[in-house]
Amino acid sequence: MKAMVLTGIRQMEMMEFPMPQIINDTDVLIKMKVVGVCGSDVHYYASGKIGSQIVQYPFPVGHEGSGEVIEVGSGVTRVKQGDRIAIEPAMPCGECDQCKANRPHTCRKLRFLGCPGQADGCLSEYIVMPESSCLILGDHMSYTEAAISEPLAIGVYAVNQSIPMEGATIGILGFGPIGMSVILPAIAKGAKNIFVTDMIDERLSIAKACGAIWTGNPGKQDVVSDIKNKEPLLLDVVFECCGKQEAMDQAIDLLKPGGKLMIIGIPEFDRWSFSVDKLRHKEICIQSVRRQNHSVEEALELMDKKIVDVGKMPTHRFPFTQTGEAFDLVSGYKDGVMKAMIDFY
Secondary structure: OEEEEEEEOOEEEEEEOOOOOOOOOOEEEEEEEEEEOOHHHHHHHHHOEEOOEEOOOOEEOOOEEEEEEEEEOOOOOOOOOOOEEEEOOEEOOOOOHHHHOOOHHHOOOOEEEOEOOOEOOOOEOEEEEEHHHEEEOOOOOOHHHHHHHHHHHHHHHHHHOOOOOOOOOEEEEOOOHHHHHHHHHHHHOOOOOEEEEOOOHHHHHHHHHHOOOEEEOOOOOOHHHHHHHHOOOOEEEEEEOOOOHHHHHHHHHHEEEEEEEEEOOOOOOOOOOOOHHHHHHHOOEEEEOOOOOOOHHHHHHHHHOOOOOOOOOEEEEEEHHHHHHHHHHHHOOHHHOOEEEEEOO
16 A cells, blocks of 8 residues: 655655555545645644644655545444545544533544544545545535545634634735635624735735625735724634734734624744733734634535635645655745645545
8 A cells, every 4th residue: 555655854755665454443444535735734744733733754644635535334324335525634532521621622532633642644545544534525526625624624624713703894904725715604694794814916806706895915914904904893703713923813802892703823933922011901802723623524515505605725736656746836925826625536
């Protein structure tokens, strides 16, 4: 079996590995079909770590995946051979205090695909996952949509915790795949006026097509002043989706008193800084978003019912053998890339 692995900073190569085996009675053997390249994968590719999560080489990455069920363990009852599935990359223990508090995404013993020290990623021809991570696709859903359900679920989770009312006015700072994963469910939940910023003009064009009423490039204009001119009472919610301190400062300026800041972007540094004066006087609520809690199923349902359309997210496709080229493209923000997809067939 072939797998694409990280072998050093900005280095990847194809390696041969033994075929994964079903060990537990709830295991499912999956033939991979499509994998999306995520920003966190690129962090591991470009710097070898995210915070305390440090890659030990060689290491297979990847966690946005879909595939076909090849074999199931004796205790599996919900999926069967031949089923088309989306893969929920989180594998919580189900027994710790966090799991019992309905917070499996912060499980004390969480195993997550493509996360150093937890589980190998899904950039492999075959993987084994527990049945609980295998979600059957609707008849008309593509493998690409299924793979995108993972980032979309992050947006669904963030929106469900923050959109205060139908007609909410929101900002999305950073319109990569996560920014797009926010705007689609936000519109479905009734957000009205949506302001989007990004440093890549091609992404701003996609944001307009997705329903943003205003877009701006902070490298070319004063986005805070321009948004304030459009919305003098400021924004109910701002989603920080790019992991940049400049965007954090803009978010604080753009939020109205009592507004909510949702931090989704993964920064390359260890500490954020805030204006205490502005935070205090506005009584801003700050919430970090940790992946997606019970939201992959909702993301799949939104796509299956055609409530959201993620068709504009995949901008580039690569065969499995050219995964390294896909990572170079995404890490360099080249060619207006939004999301690169890896095809196994």
